[in-house]
Amino acid sequence: MDLASLIFWIIAVVLVAAALVVVGQRNIVHSALALVVVFAMASGIFLLLNAEFIAIVQILIYAGAVTILILFALMLTRIAGQRVTNPNARPLAMAVALVVSALVGLGIIFAATVSQFAQSAPAAQLLQGTVCSLPSNNVIAIGQLLYSPSCYSYVLPFEIATVVLLVAIVGAIVISREEE
Amino acid sequence: MGLTLTHFVVLGAVLFCIGLYGALTKRNAIAILMSIEIMLNAVNITLIAFSFFNHVKPYSNLLTGQIFAIFIITVAAAEAALALAMIIAIYRKRQTVDVGEIDMLKW
Amino acid sequence: MYGLYEYAWLILAAPLASFVxxxxxxxxxxLWSRHHGQTAQDYAAYLREADPAFAAWEATRGAGGHAEQQHAAQAAGPAEGTAHVGHGGEAEHQEHHGDPYDDDPTVPYLTPWAKLSGYVGIVLMLFACLxxxxLLFASLGLLPGTPRLPEGGITLFSYTWGSDAAFQPYTIAFHLDNLALAMTVVVTxxxxxxxFYSQGYMASSAGYARFFAYLSLFAFSMLTIVFAANFLVIFVGWELVGLSSYLLIGFWINKRAKPAEERPAPASAALQAFVMNRIGDVGFILGIMILFATTGTFDFATLAGSGxxxxxxxxxxNQALLTLAMILVFCGAIGKSAQVPxxxxxxxxxxxxTPVSALIHAATMVAAGVxxxxxxxxxxxAAGPxxxxxxxxxxxxxxxxxxxxxLTQTDFKRVLAFSTISQLGYMFVGLGVAGTEIGPGAxxxxxxxxxxFxxxxxxxxxxxxxAxxxxxxxxxxxxxxxxxxxRFMPxxxxxxxxxxxxxxGFPFLSGFYSKETLISLAFEHGDYALWAITLVTAGLTAFYMFRAFFLAFGGKGGALGGIWGGPYRGEGTPHESPVTMTLPLVILxxxxxxxxxxxxxFQYLDPHAPLLDLGKLFSDGLTWLGVALSLLGIAWAYVLYCAVGWERVHKVVEANAVLRFFHRLLLHRYYxxxxxxxxxxxVVLGLCHVAAAFDRFVVDGVVNGVASLVMELGSGLRRAETGKVQAYMTVFFGGIAVFAVVVFVLATLR
Amino acid sequence: MATGFKVADLYLLSPELSLTLLALVVIAVDLFVKRRAVTATVALVGLLVPAFFTISLILTNTGSARHAFFNMLVVDNYALFFKVVFLLIAAVMILSSYSYVSKYVRGAGEFYTLLLFSTTGMMLMASTGELISLYISLELTSFPLYVMAGLLRTDQRSAEAAVKYVLLGAMSSAILLYGLALLYGLTGTTDLLSIAGTFAKGLQDGNLLVIVADILILAGFGFKISAVPFHMWAPDIYEGAPTPATAFFSVGSKAAGFAGLLRIFFYGGLNLRDLPQLVVVVAIMAILTMTLGNVVAAVQANVKRMMAYSSIAQAGYLLVGFCASLATGRPEGNAAVLFFILVYVLTNLGAFAGIIALANATGGERIEDFRGLARREPLVSLGTALCLLSLAGIPPVAGFWSKVFLFSAAWSQGVEMNQPWLQWLVIIALLNSVVSLVYYGRIVKAMYFDAPPKEDRLSTPLGLSSSIVLATAALLVLIVVAQVVLNWALPAASMLFASAQGVLTALGH
Known part of the structure; x- marks a missing residue:
């Protein structure tokens, strides 16, 4: 077993365990803290896959911002005197949920393991525009792919994403604004 | 035995599955949201794994999976903000975040 | 090349435009100007000043209406006398006659805008007519530089609804040929x-503008039939004619029935016309459907072609089916052209x-069947003999x-109505006996x-x-x-x-040529029974037409031996109508x-048909037999109504049992x-009860059964919508899981 | 091939660009001008700008697709058709929602802004040729919808609708993302044309992961178009949301969902592999959707909830056309789908305008509140009744013809391509149409044959009555010009196939 595999297995086990804690805990704050572990471990997986930038972003946005957001929300929606802050559904519902999610997961895993992925591109070059060679630095490469004007880049979705963020801001403000 | 694509895809699927189970069983709306975040992370892992193991020339030159993941992170964060705002809004009106009790609209 | 003809759709568009x-x-x-300027009360006041008749009528309405009500109460008998207040209106409704104003007099009649709408209608119709x-002259070759119409005619407009082959037969198409053109001239x-005439006639009737709108619609509908290139369009025109005749016959919607004169209310007359036509239309539709089901097209030219x-x-x-189809199609004509039964x-x-009657009888409605x-x-x-x-x-x-x-009707317009029916019968005889060599010409x-005429x-x-x-x-x-x-209205x-x-059919007048041709055709064709019938009918026609003429315009003691003038049996002094009304009379x-x-x-309609041979017509003894019978009819009418006088004739008829029987029979229109x-x-109401029972117990039973099944199912299924968000998610992913399993199984089985 | 970004590319993006700017202008106007009418007017008049650009794009359309931003923006007949539909939706929505919004909704200015943003997302979704932009556009479409559901003033049900919508929406986008991720993994690219090429050449049949990806994507879009079993959100959210927002969901979400669905399945070449299994899934979905929608709609008392089930049922009919095209590889079914969508959009907007008018005047939205409406508000009743009859598919209104086109396309393709089960699908759809008469008829009956609870005249604001008149008039006009629209829809639908075909040709198939 090489080092990468070892790291992978460690991270994977912790990741799954933390995720199970998130869905298993009956105290919502513990769940939230376990969620931070999930995010951090996922970031580790990203590092393993040569996605340094995303690993950092993952830490910054998920482990930082989103978790804080969730914790704030938890504080704001606290119900006094409630012992179980993160209750489960009824046993029957849980059983059904287990079956359903197991089916979905197993289906995907089964399909993924027996299927083959495309190994070669079609004969003709179909991508529009020039594909520039990317630098080995992950951050620079992603920057170039996000908004390079001359090479193949995802500038349109990037611009749309800005509007999505604006909509989210406007929406969050409108929703949470106290009635005038 | 080196790491293969299957390792990561299966990890992603397992994670997705756990998130899904959480979303289906947790009754706190915020917990559901957390479960959904796990599911999205699972998707991200899958995507980045695909990006890493992409052997299809010339597409493998592009880090499409990573770009996709960035967009997902962005949107998920925005979605989380939006959802939390709504959960807080309904908490203010009903004093509960238990989705089992949020069932005025039915039938 | 046919440039002049290609704009013939303007003729169709003109009345539609004026309607719009x-x-x-x-x-x-x-409506706007009335609302803002002239109220109904204002108008009534104006009318009181301007029209003494109105003032008089209004005065009698207050007192007379009351008197009539009492009269009605008496008529209803003592048993119902107490219920007089409740039924007063209805009784008055029954007993009402002699009302000079058949519509609400406080509704303004002839506003400037209404007058203008009359002009709009007339001007556009004048354009269409000219x-x-x-085009008629052009198609006769009288217009230099314009060719005659080609034999098959030209297509004016064609719009296929949908490019799919399945929609190909459903085409809106208009078509112009000589037949259509001849009819167009008549209609316009x-x-x-x-x-033009209605300007005068309708001047004192409410709804002047509406009347002109309906007339334009009527003309448009008829022209739709005339220009129709397929059964679909002709059917649309057919129904439009039915609609506009319904609107026009029932134009005086407030007028009541006159049981004493056996006259129905316009509203119910309109309904009767509509329903009768529907009965014929059932056959018409069935005929069209048989044709369409067998040939797959509605187009006249295609149907007639050899493709x-x-x-x-x-x-x-399958000749019998075609014959059946055409007889069914003819059913439509029976209804529209008011043929027996x-x-x-x-x-x-x-x-x-009355202008509507003129329009219906002369050009628009009954002519549609022919x-x-x-x-x-x-x-x-093609369907055969x-x-x-x-x-x-x-x-x-x-x-x-x-x-x-x-022969026996006393209502002036009703005589004309029966004469129309009779003459339409002639036309069908002409179409039926002509055979393919003469074509529809006769x-x-x-x-x-x-x-x-x-x-x-x-x-x-x-x-x-x-007057x-x-x-x-x-x-x-x-x-x-x-x-x-x-003497009053020369x-x-x-x-x-x-x-x-x-x-x-007096010689050298137009009716002579067309009618005698028909009669001689029946003879030539070998239908001696039909020939005899038409011959006798010619005599009868002459008799009742002149009976009407002498009763209305002449009479014993008048000039020219009673032909011109005579004792006037009404009240007041009638005057000749205004020039708007007499001018059309002169032109006609x-x-x-x-x-x-x-x-x-004949040749105009069908190039292969022979010319109308006047020489043969004049030299044929049979022609003069017909003329002689007509003259005999005229003479007999003269004898009875000028020399003897109708009162004495009536007495004689009443005295003789056989004559009385026939008089009753005819007067009641053969019952x-x-x-x-x-x-x-x-019969019909009885069947209706049966149908209603069937509907209630069988149809409703099935429908309600299905409906309640759906309802039960729905009530059960709606329970799945529990309002719990996680249940929804479970169904969502459960669906995915089930689909995945299904697909996996299918993929494995393959 | 374009090598990089050109200013001319902005022209192709101009409708969306101007719409975004308009949304920003509206928010600014709302900030500085207190009168709501001004905001609505600005939004409505401002729509002329994207409309102008769209028309200009249509006029300069040569019939072949134009690409910009590395094929992430595709301007072809298909995209233009949907752009027109979405602009129509936005215009009618603004026109008909003003009175209700200013009365019952908090943040009226934001309502219009969100509406415009959502429309932008829809337009982008119809005209994008790449998965990432597709996903982002989908979210741009959805986010405003989540918010709009919760905007009803002081109403717990509205807040509940918003929470449910956002949670379910997030779930569905997660599952869609998984599908898209698998698609990317399978083909190595997110460019739809490249995916089509890879599907045609680089993958073999019997690839289970392809089917899984198909199902996941179908589920994601099935949520948007409310197809059974992904429909559960619709009735609750429809009932709880402000009525204009409901109207917008019922047409916008559905049209956008179908726009994306057809784009990804046909333009992206997903129809090139493992069809039989996929078609079975879609057919089952279609049958379930039609039947459940109609059956449950029949027992609803709340009109908005009934309309939700009705819209589910309509999605079922649309799936029949989609299924036909999927199974036979012929564009006629999709063309009928496009026409059906246009008619459905107009009809539903008209019907909802009637419901808004009633809700606006009386606050009631149950079927019994419609009693005698014909006497209280004849014009609106007539328009609503016509729209409902059109939804039921009663001749001769356009709804009838859209159904005729859809079913006859499916039927004749079933005959031609020897797929007899398609005819059974059509028969089931026809039976469902009969069932649908029950509940549409109930409203019409209530409006025209029941005694009104109050003998008064309701006054309908100009915007509402004009939008209902416009919608109804459009329905009647569509009867005549149906062929014109079809002549546009067919090339649009063919183009989706043509692109995949073009890929195949380019690959030397």
């Missing part, structure tokens, strides 16, 4: 004159304003049937000439009624209350005389004289209306 302009333009403006005459000319969609090929070996609506339709048969003549030819036999015999029976009824020729007869009658209305301040249609009107009388002579009189001189008519009444009351 009147309804959405002047009528709106009228254009159609121009009569419509124009009727509209795979033509009836010749499609019905090969669906004729009863036409006399009732006399309740509409025109349709002429239009589908090739199909009837049985189909033609049905056409001819229905026509022949109707001709003599209606003519005999006409029947259409009579339609062509008849249009002018029948319009003239009706407009003349309208002129008389108008009497003004003289007596009530509606008079009974000929026994007229007499000697020729123009009307003179033109009416011309029309009467023409319809009687000219047409009534000369329309028959178009000897190339056909009574029979229908009975059938409707007992």
């Amino acid at each position: 302009v009147i309804v959405f333009g002047t009528r709106m403006a009228d 254009y159609s005459w121009l 000319t009569v419509s124009l004159l009727v509209q 795979p969609h033509g009836v010749a090929q499609a019905f090969a070996g 669906l004729h009863t609506w036409l006399p009732s339709a006399m309740e509409g304003p 025109y349709m048969v002429a239009r589908t003549f090739a199909l009837f030819s 049985q189909a033609f036999g049905v056409v001819a015999w229905i026509g022949g029976i109707t001709a003599i049937f209606a003519a005999t009824i006409g 029947g259409m020729f009579h339609l062509f000439t008849h249009a002018f 029948k319009a003239l007869l009706f407009l003349g009658a309208g002129s008389v009624l108008h 009497l209305h003004h003289a007596m301040h009530r509606e008079v249609q009974d000929m026994r209350l007229m007499g000697g009107l020729a 123009i009307t009388a003179a033109t009416w005389l011309i029309a009467g002579l023409s319809i009687s 009189a000219v047409f009534s004289i000369f329309a028959g001189y178009w000897v190339g008519f 056909v209306d009574t029979l229908y009444d009975w059938i409707v009351r007992y």
Whole structure:
């Protein structure tokens, strides 16, 4: 077993365990803290896959911002005197949920393991525009792919994403604004 | 035995599955949201794994999976903000975040 | 090349345009201006000043209405006398007659905008009329530089709804050929004159603008039939004609029934016309459906052609079905052209304003049936002699049937109504006996000439009624209350005389040519029974037309031995109608004289048909036999109504048991209306009860069963919507899981 | 091939660009001008700008697709058709929602802004040729919808609708993302044309992961178009949301969902592999959707809830056309789908305008509140009744013809391509149409044959009555010009196939 595999297995086990804690805990704050572990471990997986930038972003946005957001929300929606802050559904519902999610997961895993992925591109070059060679630095490469004007880049979705963020801001403000 | 694509895809699927189970069983709306975040992370892992193991020339030159993941992170964060705002809004009106009790609209 | 002809759709568009302009333009403006300027009360005050008749009527309405109510209460008998307040309105409704104003007098009649809408209608119709005459001359080759129409005609407009092959038969197509053009001329000319005439006739009636809108719609509908290139369009026009006739017959919606004169209310007359036509239309639709189901097309030219969609090929070996189809199609014509046994609506339709009657009888509605048969003549030819036999015999029976009824009617307009039915019968005889070598020419020729003198007869009658209305301040249609009107209204009388002579087949007038041709055709064709019927009918026609003439315009003691003038049996002093009404009479009189001189008519419609051989017509003894019979009829009418006088004739008839029986029989129109009444009351209503029971217990049972099943299922399924978000998620992913399993199983099985 | 970004590319993006700017202008106007009418007017008049650009794009359309931003923006007949539909939706929505919004909704200015943003997302979704932009556009479409559901003033049900919508929406986008990720993994690219090429050449049949990806994507879009079993959100959210927002969901979400679905399945060449299994899934979905929608709609008392089930049922009919095209590889079914969508959009907007008018005047939205409406408000009743009859598919209104086109396309393709089960699908759809008469008829009956609870005249604001008149008039006009629209829809639908075909040709198939 090489080092990468070892790291992978460690991270994977912790990741799954933390995720199970998130869905298993009956105290919502513990769940939230376990969620931070999930995010951090996922970031580790990203590092393993040569996605340094995303690993950092993952830490910054998920482990930082989103978790804080969730914790704030938890504080704001606290119900006094409630012992179980993160209750489960009824046993029957849980059983059904287990079956359903197991089916979905197993289906995907089964399909993924027996299927083959495309190994070669079609004969003709179909991508529009020039594909520039990317630098080995992950951050620079992603920057170039996000908004390079001359090479193949995802500038349109990037611009749309800005509007999505604006909509989210406007929406969050409108929703949470106290009635005038 | 080196790491293969299957390792990561299966990890992603397992994670997705756990998130899904959480979303289906947790009754706190915020917990559901957390479960959904796990599911999205699972998707991200899958995507980045695909990006890493992409052997299809010339597409493998592009880090499409990573770009996709960035967009997902962005949107998920925005979605989380939006959802939390709504959960807080309904908490203010009903004093509960238990989705089992949020069932005025039915039938 | 056919540039001039290609704009013939303008003729169709003109009345539609005037309808639209009147309804959405002047009528709106009228309503607006009335709302803002002139109120109904203002108008009543104005009318009180301007029209002494109105003031008088209004004065009697207060007192008389009350008196009538008491009268009604007495009539209802002591048992119902106590309920008099509740039933007063209804009783008055029953007993009401002699009301000078058939509509609410406080509704303004002739506002400037209404007047304008009349002008709009007339001007646009004038354009259509002139254009159609121009085209007629062009198609006769009289217009230098413009070729005649090609034999198959030209397509004016074609719009296929949907490019899919399945939609190909559903085409809106208009088509112009000589047949259509001849009919267009008739329709536009009569419509124009009727509209012009209506200016005077409708001047004192409410809804002046509405009337012109309806007239335009009527003309448009008829022109749709005329230009139709396939059964689909002709059917649309057919129903539009039904609609507009419904609107026009029932135009005086507030007018009541007059049981004393056996006259229904316009509203119910309109309904009767509509329903009768629907009965015929059932056959029409079935016929069209058989044709379409077998050939796959509605197009006349295709049906008549020899291609795979033509009836010749499609019905090969199945001639009986084609004959059946064409007889069913002819059912539509029976209804529309008021042939026996669906004729009863036409006399009732006399309740509409008289210009409408003129329009219906001369050009627009009843002519549609004849025109349709002429239009589908090739199909009837293909169907063979049985189909033609049905056409001819229905026509022949109707001709003599209606003519005999006409002998005894006392209502001025009703005589004309039965004469129309009778003459339409002639046209069908003409179509039925002509055979393929002459084509539809003979029947259409009579339609062509008849249009002018029948319009003239009706407009003349309208002129008389108008005059009497003004003289007596009530509606008079009974000929026994007229007499000697020729001295009061010479123009009307003179033109009416011309029309009467023409319809009687007096030599050298238009009716002579068309009618005698028909009769001699029946003889040549070997249908001696039909020939005899038409010959006798000719004599009867002459008799009742002149009976009407002498009763209304002449009478014992008048000038020219009672032909001109005589003792006037009504009250007041009638006057000749205004020039807006007499001018159309004069124009129509000219047409009534000369329309028959178009000897190339047969050939115009069908290039292979022979010319109308005048020499043969004049030299044939049979022709003069017919003329002699007509003259005999005229003479007999003169003897009875000028020399003897109708009172004495009446006494004689009443004294003789046999004569009395026939008089009753004819006066009650062979009791056909009574029979229908009975059938409707007992048979149809009985069937309705059966159908209602079936509907209630079987149909409703099934429907309600299915509905309650759906409801039960729905009530169960809606419970799945628990309102719990996680249940929704579970279903969502459960669905995915199930789909995945299904697909995996399928993929493995493959 | 374009090598990089050109200013001319902005022209192709101009409708969306101007719409975004308009949304920003509206928010700014709302900030500085207190009168709501001004905001609505600005939004409505401002729509002329994207409309102008769209028309200009249509006029300069040569019939072949134009690409910009590395094929992430595709301007072809298909995209233009949907752009028109979405602009129509936005315009009618603004026109008909003003009175209700200013009365019952908090943040009226934001309502319009969100509406415009959502429309932008829809337009982008119809005209994008790449998965990432597709996903982002989908979210741009959805986010405003989530918010709009919760905007009803002081109403717990509205807040509940918003929470449910956002949670379910997040779930569905997660599952869609998984599908898209698998698609990317399978083909190595997110460019739809490249995916089509890879599907045609680089993958073999019997690839289970392809089917899984198909199902996941179908589920994601099935949520948007509310197809059974992904429909559960619709009734609750429809009932709880402000009525204009409901109207917008019922047409916008559905049209956008179908726009994306057809784009990804046909333009992206997903129809090139493992069809039989996929078609079975879609057919089952279609049958379930039609039947459940109609059956449950029949027992609803709340009109908005009933309309939700009705819209589910309509999605079922649309799936029949989609299924036909999927199974036979012929564009006719999709063309009928496009026409059906246009008619459905107009009809539903008209019907909802009637419901808004009633809710606006009386606050009631149950079927019994419609009693005698014909006497209280004849014009609106007539328009609503016509729209409902159109939804039921009663001739001769356009709804009838859209159904005729859809079913006859499916039927004739079933005959031609020897797929007899398609005819059974059509028969089931026809039976469902009969069932649908029950509940549409109930409202019409209530409006025209029941005694009104109050003898008064309701006054309908100009915007509402004009939008209902416009919608109804459009329905009647569509009867006549149906062929014109079809002549546009067919090339649009063919183009989706043509692109995949073009790929195949380019690959030397």
